[in-house]
Amino acid sequence: MPSLPQRVRTRAVVFRRIPYQEATAIYELFTYRLGRIKVLVRGARRPKSRWVSTLEPFHVIETVVHRRDTREIQTLQEARILQAYPALRTSYDRQRAAALLFDWIRHLVPEDTPAPRLYTLLERVFHQLATHGPSEALFVAFLLRAAEVLGYPPRLDRCRRCGDRRVAYLAATEGGALCSSCARQAQAPVVFVGTQGLARLQKLQKTPLSQAGSESVSGLLDPLLEFLEGVMDLRLPRPRAPQSPPWGGTP
Ligand SMILES: [Zn+2]
Structure with missing residues (x-):
């Protein structure tokens, strides 16, 4: 029996953005609770998307991930910057x-x-x-x-x-x-x-x-x-x- 989807709140480091379709991007994150995952972010390629500035590589962020066991790519529901490290x-x-x-x-x-x-x-x-x-x-x-x-x-x-x-x-x-x-x-x-x-x-x-x-x-x-x-x-x-x-x- 497939397990229920989980809503997981976790710290994460943004590794990189992978362009996907139209307005959607996939991000590779390394998270505290789920390890290394890929997440789908709708609207992430629109220039004014709030995601773009939050999900810069090297940012440490707090995220809420909607996770299903059966999916290879999870969905990012929330993200906010904890540490930006502009020096990097x-x-x-x-x-x-x-x-x-x-x-x-x-x-x-x-x-x-x-x-x-x-x-x-x-x-x-x-x-x-x-x-x-x-x-x-x-x-x-x-x-x-x-x-x-x-x-x-x-x-x-x-x-x-x-x-x-x-x-x-x-x-x-x-x-x-x-x-x-x-x-x-x-x-x-x-x-x-x-x-x-x-x-x-x-x-x-x-x-x-x-x-x-x-x-x-x-x-x-x-x-x-x-x-x-x-x-x-x-x-x-x-x-x-x-x-x-x-x-x-x-x-
Ligand atoms: Zn020896």
């Missing part, structure tokens, strides 16, 4: 950085799958991004915490095989760090990060997000992505770099 739209680097976060979330959670802790993390990272701009450390901190809230907390403090604290590698099959000698014996692929690199990642796991941006993590994003891809069995997008990643430096 006026800076090209911040826009690119926010778009990369969206790309990662699309890969990390399937549509219609609630992930409230990931949602809360995204809002907190958005705040940092709007306030301080992008940094590689903020992205590394996001990924470390995203893995944790999704149930894959990377264990970095000691070798997952022998318990040695002198760790230098990451192994997806072990869900964390390995020492050099266990890494040599590993059957599955391992990622070299170095003792210092792993110490930095460990430190970043405990650093509040508001201070993460100033940590030094140069060169750690790629090995971390490779490790997390192995742990979660997916492929995560790299910074789209016509010239450079959104935090500057070499591509």
Whole structure:
């Protein structure tokens, strides 16, 4: 028996607008209660529609969604802006950085799958991004915490095989760090990060997000992505770099 339609009030971040028919648009939202969803908005393409200014990408909004299990696209009934983050739209680097976060979330959670802790993390990272701009450390901190809230907390403090604290590698099959000698014996692929690199990642796991941006993590994003891809069995997008990643430096 199909379940009854629900009226769900939830916070959401606007990812993007997809033009649809005539005056109608579809919006991709990441919501606190329903996860990543698509909603239909009638009248959203009329120039004077109140929806247009409310549903700008990067806005944090409060919504009322009319939801049916049987529908792929839900209906948006109400929306009001909670936080606009104009700084994210006026800076090209911040826009690119926010778009990369969206790309990662699309890969990390399937549509219609609630992930409230990931949602809360995204809002907190958005705040940092709007306030301080992008940094590689903020992205590394996001990924470390995203893995944790999704149930894959990377264990970095000691070798997952022998318990040695002198760790230098990451192994997806072990869900964390390995020492050099266990890494040599590993059957599955391992990622070299170095003792210092792993110490930095460990430190970043405990650093509040508001201070993460100033940590030094140069060169750690790629090995971390490779490790997390192995742990979660997916492929995560790299910074789209016509010239450079959104935090500057070499591509
Ligand atoms: Zn070991």
